[in-house]
Amino acid sequence: MDADSLHYSLELVAGSGNILNTEHRTALQTSLLILRKNYKFNRVLFWGKIMGIKEDYFIAQGRGDDELKDKKNLYSFNCMDWFLLPPATIPMIEEVSKAATGRFMGDASHVYENTILKKVGDEDEVEEELVKTTEEHRLAVTIHLIDDESSVIPRGAFIKNPHGFVQVNRCFEGLTESQAAKLDSFLHFRDPKTLKKKSLLELSELNQTIDFLDLLTDDVPKGMWSLQFENANKVLILRCLLWLGMTFYHVPMTPQHGYIYIGDGVRNLDLSFML
Amino acid sequence: MDEHRDRSGDKMLKSSAAFKTFLMKNSQKSNMNLYDHLTRLLLKVMDEQPNDAVDIFEDLSYDVKRGLFEDTKNRLRDLPHTTLAELLAEQQRLLFTQQEDTEHEDELVESPLPNINEIGFYLEQAGVGLGREEMQRIFLALKQLVDSQPLILHCRLWGKILGTQSNYIVAEVEFKDWDNENEKSDQAAEEEQNEARESEENEVKKTITLVMDQLPQSTYKPPPVVPKEPMGTGSNKNVYYVCKEPGLPWVKLPSVTPAQITVARQIRKFFTGRLDSPIKSYPPFPGNEANYLRAQIARISAGTHVSPQGFFHVGEEEGEEEDEAPRDSYEVNPDFDGVPVSEMVLSLSMWVHHVQHILKQGRCSWINLAVKPEEDQNEEGEAEETEEEPDEPEPEVGPPLLTPLSQDAEMFNTPPWSTKISSTLTSQHAVAVLRSNLWPGAYAYACGKKFENIYIGWGLKYTGQGYSPPLPPPPQKEYPSEPEVTEALDPTVEEEQVLEDALEEQQAAPEEMENTDEEEEEEEEQELDND
Numbered sequence: 007m008d009a010d011s012l013h014y015s016l017e018l019v020a021g022s023g024n025i026l027n028t029e030h031r032t033a034l035q036t037s038l039l040i041l042r043k044n045y046k047f048n049r050v051l052f053w054g055k056i057m058g059i060k061e062d063y064f065i066a067q068g069r070g071d072d073e074l075k076d077k078k079n080l081y082s083f084n085c086m087d088w089f090l091l092p093p094a095t096i097p098m099i100e101e102v103s104k105a106a107t108g109r110f111m112g113d114a115s116h117v118y119e120n121t122i123l124k125k126v127g128d129e130d131e132v133e134e135e136l137v138k139t140t141e142e143h144r145l146a147v148t149i150h151l152i153d154d155e156s157s158v159i160p161r162g163a164f165i166k167n168p169h170g171f172v173q174v175n176r177c178f179e180g181l182t183e184s185q186a187a188k189l190d191s192f193l194h195f196r197d198p199k200t201l202k203k204k205s206l207l208e209l210s211e212l213n214q215t216i217d218f219l220d221l222l223t224d225d226v227p228k229g230m231w232s233l234q235f236e237n238a239n240k241v242l243i244l245r246c247l248l249w250l251g252m253t254f255y256h257v258p259m260t261p262q263h264g265y266i267y268i269g270d271g272v273r274n275l276d277l278s279f280m281l
Numbered sequence: 282m283d284e285h286r287d288r289s290g291d292k293m294l295k296s297s298a299a300f301k302t303f304l305m306k307n308s309q310k311s312n313m314n315l316y317d318h319l320t321r322l323l324l325k326v327m328d329e330q331p332n333d334a335v336d337i338f339e340d341l342s343y344d345v346k347r348g349l350f351e352d353t354k355n356r357l358r359d360l361p362h363t364t365l366a367e368l369l370a371e372q373q374r375l376l377f378t379q380q381e382d383t384e385h386e387d388e389l390v391e392s393p394l395p396n397i398n399e400i401g402f403y404l405e406q407a408g409v410g411l412g413r414e415e416m417q418r419i420f421l422a423l424k425q426l427v428d429s430q431p432l433i434l435h436c437r438l439w440g441k442i443l444g445t446q447s448n449y450i451v452a453e454v455e456f457k458d459w460d461n462e463n464e465k466s467d468q469a470a471e472e473e474q475n476e477a478r479e480s481e482e483n484e485v486k487k488t489i490t491l492v493m494d495q496l497p498q499s500t501y502k503p504p505p506v507v508p509k510e511p512m513g514t515g516s517n518k519n520v521y522y523v524c525k526e527p528g529l530p531w532v533k534l535p536s537v538t539p540a541q542i543t544v545a546r547q548i549r550k551f552f553t554g555r556l557d558s559p560i561k562s563y564p565p566f567p568g569n570e571a572n573y574l575r576a577q578i579a580r581i582s583a584g585t586h587v588s589p590q591g592f593f594h595v596g597e598e599e600g601e602e603e604d605e606a607p608r609d610s611y612e613v614n615p616d617f618d619g620v621p622v623s624e625m626v627l628s629l630s631m632w633v634h635h636v637q638h639i640l641k642q643g644r645c646s647w648i649n650l651a652v653k654p655e656e657d658q659n660e661e662g663e664a665e666e667t668e669e670e671p672d673e674p675e676p677e678v679g680p681p682l683l684t685p686l687s688q689d690a691e692m693f694n695t696p697p698w699s700t701k702i703s704s705t706l707t708s709q710h711a712v713a714v715l716r717s718n719l720w721p722g723a724y725a726y727a728c729g730k731k732f733e734n735i736y737i738g739w740g741l742k743y744t745g746q747g748y749s750p751p752l753p754p755p756p757q758k759e760y761p762s763e764p765e766v767t768e769a770l771d772p773t774v775e776e777e778q779v780l781e782d783a784l785e786e787q788q789a790a791p792e793e794m795e796n797t798d799e800e801e802e803e804e805e806e807q808e809l810d811n812d
């Protein structure tokens with residue numbers, strides 16, 4: 007969620023159970039401003055918290071000119087000193103998915119090791135291979151995956167300008183309450199994957215400037231998102247059941263929206279059993 | 282000459298009249314005509330006298346055309362649409378009414394209502410909570426609950442369980458005494474249901490037996506059902522009430538049975554938010570979502586309700602039974618001085634469980650199912666010592682009450698608890714926070730003499746990498762093949778003949794038993810020779 011609106015939006019997502027200490031909140035207000043100045047971001051968001059066994063990581067995200075592509079992630083233990091995370095590349099994602107198991111430790115230099123069995127050539131010989139990765143890489147990859155699979159925006163909140171840059175839509179006035187109660191008014195904030203598979207008939211009805219992202223209703227399994235009104239039915243809350251802890255909020259008829267992840271950074275693989 | 286001029290004038294008049302009628306012809310598309318339009322336009326220019334009218338002439342023309350369509354009064358009106366927020370606000374208004382018959386004397390008596398504002402403040406320091414306004418609404422809703430039920434001894438906010446369609450706010454209540462109508466009405470309701478079901482089954486059976494012959498009766502006896510613990514003991518010590526939003530009525534959850542706990546340990550399901558929705562799972566859950574919710578609440582309470590060591594101590598009335606019966610009662614220790622926060626954060630042995638552990642059987646106190654009904658009158662302790670049969674089930678023993686957390690087992694390579702201090706900058710006034718890694722969402726805080734537990738989460742245990750549902754049981758073994766049941770080939774005619782002759786000989790032999798043996802032998806030999 008935007009650093010400027012942090013002091014009131016944290017109350018709106020408090021229904022999920024995790025809130026920030028007053029001390030952390032005030033520390034974030036100060037340090038995120040300093041961060042924005044130092045790294046020359048357009049906007050700084052407080053992305054969330056990943057809870058490790060010994061320590062928790064506070065994650066911030068800085069956005070550049072293109073909101074979709076220019077993203078930089080930073081982590082901190084005390085909301086004051088921030089460290090830049092490397093961008094997640096495909097070989098890094100593969101390495102982390104092979105090596106890292108269990109929960110986050112809370113120590114950025116912790117090394118995960120895993121021996122996997124690999125077949126050598128055509129024979130039946132099996133070779134053991136040791137795969138290693140550090141917790142920093144795991145953190146970068148986890149944040150990337152969570153953003154990829156569960157970051158949400160209401161339809162119309164971001165527009166694509168003629169240069170192809172995705173920017174905040176300053177004329178967005180919020181969804182109406184009836185629109186907000188339907189899951190198909192929300193889009194994934196990532197490079198579209200299912201949009202290209204739509205038929206030409208469906209594509210012709212879409213508006214090029216705001217409908218350039220995937221719909222949430224195209225997600226499999228169908229019950230992955232839980233849509234509720236909370237806080238005396240004033241705020242619309244979307245919770246992702248695949249990444250438990252991801253909460254998106256939107257106040258209908260106002261432009262306030264945002265998402266935050268507070269959880270242990272582990273994908274919920276049992277989702278199909280649990281629905 | 283005048284005629285010529287008149288004629289040309291007439292022609293001009295005629296052509297101008299024709300042109301005027303042409304101008305006044307209504308357009309087919311818009312039902313307007315050019316004459317009226319130009320009239321209106323020039324009148325507008327006359328009225329407004331704009332500068333450079335010739336440059337904005339087209340815009341003026343458009344404005345005049347547009348002006349014809351505006352209707353000053355909108356004939357259609359929107360129905361006032363009640364939003365969800367307005368509906369809830371009507372119900373939550375009742376939270377804020379003050380009862381007029383409360384006397385001021387009640388303030389002196391200890392109220393079972395907890396001070397949620399204070400708890401909310403400490404929880405906020407710990408980083409847990411539901412937001413200030415929501416906590417305030419829950420506070421008022423708990424007050425309504427306490428006022429509506431007169432026999433409450435203790436009331437506590439247990440926490441919040443998130444569901445896919447709506448959430449549950451759970452309150453834990455301990456009643457003063459259990460011989461009241463609550464228990465009876467529960468039992469009566471259950472008995473009525475059982476009777477109704479049985480009478481239906483009997484009727485069905487009667488109709489079937491009238492039509493067909495008696496089918497062979499099955500000798501299968503299902504394994505004995507573990508009886509549920511009586512109200513006020515073990516996992517049924519407290520009664521839980523849930524509501525969807527503060528302000529909506531509180532619903533009482535049914536008491537939990539050991540079978541429900543055993544199945545709840547094997548399944549993994551999200552809550553939907555409706556208490557009557559069925560749970561489709563394998564193994565099949567005996568009950569609906571209300572029962573599943575109650576079972577999970579029981580498991581979470583047994584696993585994560587902790588207190589600083591010394592806050593509770595075992596009552597001193599136990600006497601000789603301490604060795605055999607598990608301790609199930611504790612009292613608040615009046616001499617508790619509070620443990621400094623730094624010690625609470627450093628070592629887990631300063632925290633103890635104050636809720637009994639649930640055994641594998643599904644109950645807190647083990648019951649021996651193999652005991653015959655006659656021997657039930659003995660105390661369980663004596664029965665275990667005297668019976669020495671080899672197939673006696675071993676009694677399950679759990680850790681006794683008030684065991685420190687340092688003895689909790691580590692599962693899936695993660696320690697079961699994480700401790701933290703709420704603030705490193707102002708540690709003199711900080712709060713010690715304990716977070717469970719087995720039940721994500723369970724928190725406990727302690728600060729001086731105050732402590733509290735809360736659970737805000739999805740109601741699911743951490744099961745390591747992945748959940749694999751239990752496999753179906755192996756198929757039943759076939760009956761043992763005894764010679765009576767095995768098929769044999771039918772004997773051929775020759776074999777039957779031989780058998781018949783042998784039988785005749787045997788029948789003939791006893792008749793001559795009265796004769797001497799020699800004669801029998803001779804006769805037998807003779808008969809054999811004859812064949």
